[in-house]
Amino acid sequence: MEMQEQLSSLLSKASAELQPIRTRPELESLKARYVGPNGEFTALMKQMGSVAKELRPAMGKLINESKAKLQALLDERLRFVEEAELAAKLGPAIDPTLPSPDPGPGTFHPLTLVREEVCRVLRKVGFVVADGPEVETEFYCFDALNTPPEHPARDPQDTFYFPPAARFGNVSRHTPGERYLLRTHTSSVQVRTMLKGQPPIRIVSPGRVYRRDTSDASHSANFHQVECLYVDKNVTVRDLKALLDYLFEALMGPGTKTRFRPHYFGYTEPSFEVDLSAKHLPKVNKEWIEIGGCGIVDPEVFKSVGYDPEVWSGYAFGMGIERLAMTLYGIDDIRVFYQNDLRLLRQFTGSI
């Protein structure tokens, strides 16, 4: 029974020695001291050879039981050590109120948000987004849009031109020797789109345009426009009014009204200025604010792109994106859009 006692005392001793163990190396060295090749438990097992034959089954059972107990003790301590290690690795509990040290979030520019919103609203009623060059020629910017040769808009006082020698490799000219200029409206995209294909056409063309003008709270050397063009059979004034009612109600909410005032543009006949009544918006302190221009496409425009005006009719509408953004957001100085003060940009964490 000496063996039995030895086993029992060895287990007690192991159990006691395991208590203060906190780390894996300590555990490993302890384990070696007991069950390693020169371990105390290993040594006891080796004594089995000297045990009397008849006692061997009982003794073997005893040893196996003790071995299992010892293993259980070691396993239990291993779990403890592992947990301690994990806790050390994780560190103290997080403070959820600390700010993230990462930058962000990123923001779209307010002009992008407005542009994309207009495009999204119009896409729902069948418009697709078209694009064209910002450097243009007189044909696409003026001639094809029924702008008389003497029209003041063509004057170098109002429009930026390039020197006659300038060549633009990827801006096609309609006639050789045409002067290059910076487009004064995105209507040039309408001309290019019509020249590329046949009706029906339903496009929205947002983009940057240029006017040779003093910069102040409401003017900038470049600004952005968005225009719509619809060409089909039997397009009417009523259709045009319906589109603008839909567009502005979608942009500014229910209760938004539009009205047409007759006006004059060379590329539309009849032509209208569009006023908006949206008194629920902040900083809109007038009953009606002018928001854009529109009209029924002038037959001359169709002729210059090779469409038969007897067959096709259409409407066009255009407005300034800055002006719309200023109305929507209550901004009263156009220059803030181009300064990109992050205190402005961070206010517009929207998606497009």
Add this chain to the structure above:
Amino acid sequence: MKISLNWIWNYVALDEPVEELTRAITFLGFEVEHVSVTGAPALEKVVVGQVLTRDKHPNADKLSVCTVDIGPAGGVKTIVCGAQNYKVGDRVPVALPGAVLPGDFTIKQSKIRGQLSDGMMCSAKELGMGADQGGLLILEGQPQLGTPINEVLPPGDTVFDVEITPNRPDCLSHLGLARELSAWFRRGLCYPPEKFLGDLTGAPTSTLFNGVQVDQPSDCPLYTAHVVAGVKVGPSPAWMQERLRAVGLRPINNIVDVGNYVMLEYGQPLHAFDAKKIAGGRLVVRHAFEGEKITTLDNKERTLSSKTLVIADSEKPLVVAGVMGGLNSGVDETTTTIVLECAIFKASSVRWTSRSLGLSSDSSYRYERGVDPHTALEAARRAVDLIIETAGGTVVGPLAIVGGDVPWEREITVTSTFVEERLGFPVPAPEMRASLEALELRIARENPVGQAGVEWVVSVPSWRNDLDRPIDLVEEILRIYGTERIPAARVEAIGTSAEDDPLVVFNRRAVSYLVGHDFHECVNLTLRPGAEITTWVSNTAAAELALANPFVEDQSHLRPTLVMGLLDTLLLNQSRGVAAGRLCEAGRIFVEYNGHNYEGASVAFVIAEDPSRHWRRREPSDFYTVKHHLAAVAAAAGVDLEGEPAEPVSGPGFGWQEGHSVGVAAKDNSWIARFGLVNLAMLRARGIEGSVLAGTFTIRPELLGQAAARRRFRDFSLFPSALRDLALVVDSSARAGEVEGSVAEAAAAAAGSQFSVESVKVFDVYQGKGLPEGKKSLAFSLVFRSPSRTLTDDEVNGVLVAIQERIEKTTAYQIRK
């Protein structure tokens, strides 16, 4: 253009309130920019009085004690007055106790410095009639004593400041706008009476004037000159002065004022010459001689060119035709015979002259937009009538009319069906017809067409040069019908099955990616200062990208990169104490290549050192951060940045830091990427603190939107992989990508067809202790895998040895043991 309501009343009876008239003008298509009301308001207990005596106030130096007779309204009153501009016998407005003057000022009997005052004598300002004119309002023409003041004072006026669109020069006149209003309110239009007091039958011929010679008939299709002898130059009548003042013109004298009055009435500019100042008595309409000089009425000497049309006498130019008269021939107090010019000058000629001299006038404004030649003689006769009425005199010969009446026969055929088709809603045919007729568009014929349609042949009056086609009449009908009556409708949406433009799609993708990676999208101006491009790009680019006519010096060139604008944004935020780290922009830039400029779609971003402190440090961004994001931007355009070699930025480029930036481009430059560290000297020159990383990707828009081939699935092995590491010692200048290429090549060759080399990837770069000078170690991780079995250690080790042998044999790299 300023429109006086009193004046309009001459031609059309309108009793609507001002708001209603404003609305009418607006919906007729003329924006009302401003409405102002002039004249005295209705005043009770203010009457005409006459100063009988005026004595110094015993207790005040600047006051007088007057007796004032107000006749039947109350006899003689004693009034203390502080004004100085009147004398005994003057008739003045007297406000009696109980009167309420503008500003809620109630007049009471009071004592002023101990002297009783029984009312107040009034100035124009106190009566609410505009500015102070230095004392009491002295009433001219001996009005009856005691008359209520409103019966004596001119009635007030309402002046509309109206924007006339360029297609409607006929409305640059009171008659023109009256015609529009008569159509809107369906009221009759009453033209000015034409008496033509200048009947020439039996009239003598002037000795001072003998006719007109037009040398440039194409620039001057019609020239008429009436001669009026025996005029007496003096002030024009009060009613005319008042009209002119109301619309912002200063009265000069009766002759000049009549000219202006008729211009504002008919829209036809006129000019009066003093006949005795016309040398040789003959007017010549000719081009100026190059360098010829004239001093215009605004007292400035003008040098004329050979394209300037002038009216000259035998010696000198007298008038810049259609623009402004000369000081040398104008009407003055000594004038007794005038020659009245009423002419038509070609719009483009006047526009050119006005622009080239930088001189614009009411006259040139009208000629530039177009004056109706058929109204010219009528306007001339009206002016002659008014001159004789206001300045006396008689018409004498010769009457000069050079150039013909421009033929005018314009008929437009339009059907009610066409109008409804364009409008999209029904309007009764009689209402259409009435709208046209209200605008004096005469219906020459009316025929029924089809089921219910009507066809009209519409005769267009000469002043409506803007009406040519049926669609033009649709606008006229709609204007008078009222645009506010366009009925609401639903949008009929029919898809056109087209796609958004590829450029739009690219921008949306690229910017969404960057915003999703914490960048702030910015918008900067396209035009940049030339000096910046000369310094940081190239002289060639600066020459090619210049505008012909910049407006301001610092916006003279197209931008060749978006980075400059983003640096401006960094600087602005820095200077305002706002932390700015990650910025991006999408927009057009312009690059010069092989003698041509190309408009490119560009997306760029910058990453500045984050100046703000954080409670936990993050690994700062570096070149490889930029490379990662730019590759994603390029991928949005369908471009693989790894597809072309990265080269150090050299030659024409924009301020990049050598050794820390590269460029990658398509062989024909159709797309260009540049990324890395922005040139530090340039940042310092701009005053930007710290270093800035940047990336730009630019592509010609026409390259976008090429549909990529549909992807096909490649099967992959489900057997385990075998990993081996391989370290090589290479020259420190060697590029990892090239070494990796050699390793991959050797590995593929060594593995042969036995199994595949799945990947070769650098995982460590080391330079320093343990390695020779000028060398570095690159460690690669190699992944092997077979599609059909589990690889054994032996076969993989065998291949690794083969790889090492091959590298040692074919390259200068050494195996690091």
